[in-house]
Amino acid sequence: xxxxxxxxxxxxxxxxxxxxxxxxxxxxxxxxxxxxxxxxxxxxxxxxxxxxxxxxxxxxxxxxxxxxxxxxxxxxxxxxxxxxxxxxxxxxxxxxxxxxxxxxxxxxxxxxxxxxxxxxxxxxxxxxxxxxxxxxxxxxxxxxxxxxxxxxxxxxxxxxxxxxxxxxxxxxxxxxxxxxxxxxxxxxxxxxxxxxxxxxxxxxxxxxxxxxxxxxxxxxxxxxxxxxxxxxxxxxxxxxxxxxxxxxxxxxx
Ligand code: 13P
Numbered sequence: 469x470x471x472x473x474x475x476x477x478x479x480x481x482x483x484x485x486x487x488x489x490x491x492x493x494x495x496x497x498x499x500x501x502x503x504x505x506x507x508x509x510x511x512x513x514x515x516x517x518x519x520x521x522x523x524x525x526x527x528x529x530x531x532x533x534x535x536x537x538x539x540x541x542x543x544x545x546x547x548x549x550x551x552x553x554x555x556x557x558x559x560x561x562x563x564x565x566x567x568x569x570x571x572x573x574x575x576x577x578x579x580x581x582x583x584x585x586x587x588x589x590x591x592x593x594x595x596x597x598x599x600x601x602x603x604x605x606x607x608x609x610x611x612x613x614x615x616x617x618x619x620x621x622x623x624x625x626x627x628x629x630x631x632x633x634x635x636x637x638x639x640x641x642x643x644x645x646x647x648x649x650x651x652x653x654x655x656x657x658x659x660x661x662x663x664x665x666x667x668x669x670x671x672x673x674x675x676x677x678x679x680x681x682x683x684x685x686x687x688x689x690x691x692x693x694x695x696x697x698x699x700x701x702x703x704x705x706x707x708x709x710x711x712x713x714x715x716x717x718x719x720x721x
Contacts, residue, residue: 470675470676470698471505471506471676471698472504472505472699473505473506473507473508473632473676473678473698473699474507474508474678474700474712474715474716474719475507475509475531475559475561475593475632475634475678475699475700475702476509476510476706476707476712477510477533477561477701477702477703477706478510478511478512478706478707479512479533479566479703480512481512482511482512482707483514484515484518487511487512487515487518487519488515488522490707490709491511491519491522491523491528492522493709494509494528494709494712494713495522495523495526495528496709497709497713498713498716499720504719505719506527507527507528507529507716508528508530508531508559508593509528509529509530509531509706510531510532510559510561512533513532513533513547516532516552516555516556517555517556519556520555520556520557529558529559530556530557530558530559531557531558531561531593532552532557532559533561533564534562534564535547535548535549535551535552535560535562535581535584535585536548536581537577537581537584538584539584548584548588549584549585549588549589549590550588552588553588557590558590559591559592559593559632560591560592560593561592561593561595561634562578562581562585562592562593562595563575563578563582563594563596563615563619564595565595565636565638566641569638575614575615575619576618578594578618578619579618579619579623582620582623583622583623586623586630586631591630591631591632592630592631592632593633593634593678594619594631594632594634596611596615596616596633596634596635596659597612597636597638597641597680597681598611598612599639600638603637603639608637609658612635612655612658612659612662616633616659616662616663616666625668628663628667628675629671629674629675631675632676632678633659633663633675633677634677634679634680634701635652635655635656635659635677635678635679635680636680636681636701637652639681640680640681640682641703642703642704643682645682646681646682646687647679647691649687649690649691649693649694649697650694652679652691652697656679656697657696659677659696660672660673660675660696663675675698676698677698678697678701679692679699680700680702680703682703683700683701683702683703683705683715684715685711685715685718688714688719689718689721692718692719693721699719700719702715
């Protein structure tokens with residue numbers, strides 16, 4: 469049985485004071501006895517160090533939203549995996565559709581980032597998912613297939629076991645229009661099968677596959693009760709402590 473993992477991707481929201489307030493509210497409302505659900509928060513870079521201090525001795529884990537694959541050097545504006553580690557991150561979101569579409573990140577670049585993250589001891593949350601156009605053309609399976617193949621190229625079974633996969637259909641992100649539990653389950657099951665052909669059934673069974681895209685308290689229980697949906701990567705609804713806590717609660721049922 470896989471434990472559920474609920475992660476909050478804050479995106480480009482919350483300055484330092486707002487971050488402190490949100491984390492305090494999440495801490496206050498979190499049922500620490502509920503160890504069945506792992507909780508990750510991914511604030512912007514500028515709040516990571518403070519967040520790390522605030523969640524010390526709690527069950528909340530820290531993740532970043534991006535990184536560059538090089539160790540250091542002349543890469544103005546970029547952040548390395550070891551820098552993230554040094555401020556207490558255990559996770560990093562990679563391959564998010566906003567990075568792919570707005571910032572032009574390719575599968576090859578994402579692959580390099582995944583390798584670099586793992587090498588530094590970070591656990592990647594590797595995002596995949598099709599656009600509306602691709603879904604309407606009947607290409608959803610083909611797209612996730614390609615993203616998995618290219619994103620995980622050259623990654624060993626042992627390395628793969630550090631990765632969380634997040635299926636986020638692009639058409640469901642920030643649109644209020646979530647995939648139905650059945651639509652999501654269909655792709656999650658497919659992803660697990662694909663993983664099994666690459667890394668074997670034992671790895672596939674252990675892999676956490678989160679769903680992301682307009683997850684909210686009203687739909688989180690139904691989504692996460694699907695057999696192959698092992699948690700959620702939450703955007704908008706993680707910016708309010710109440711809705712994030714409700715989603716975490718629904719993962720515990
Ligand atoms: P929304 O929950 O706002 O749709 O965002 C999902 C997402 O992109 C999480 O990474």
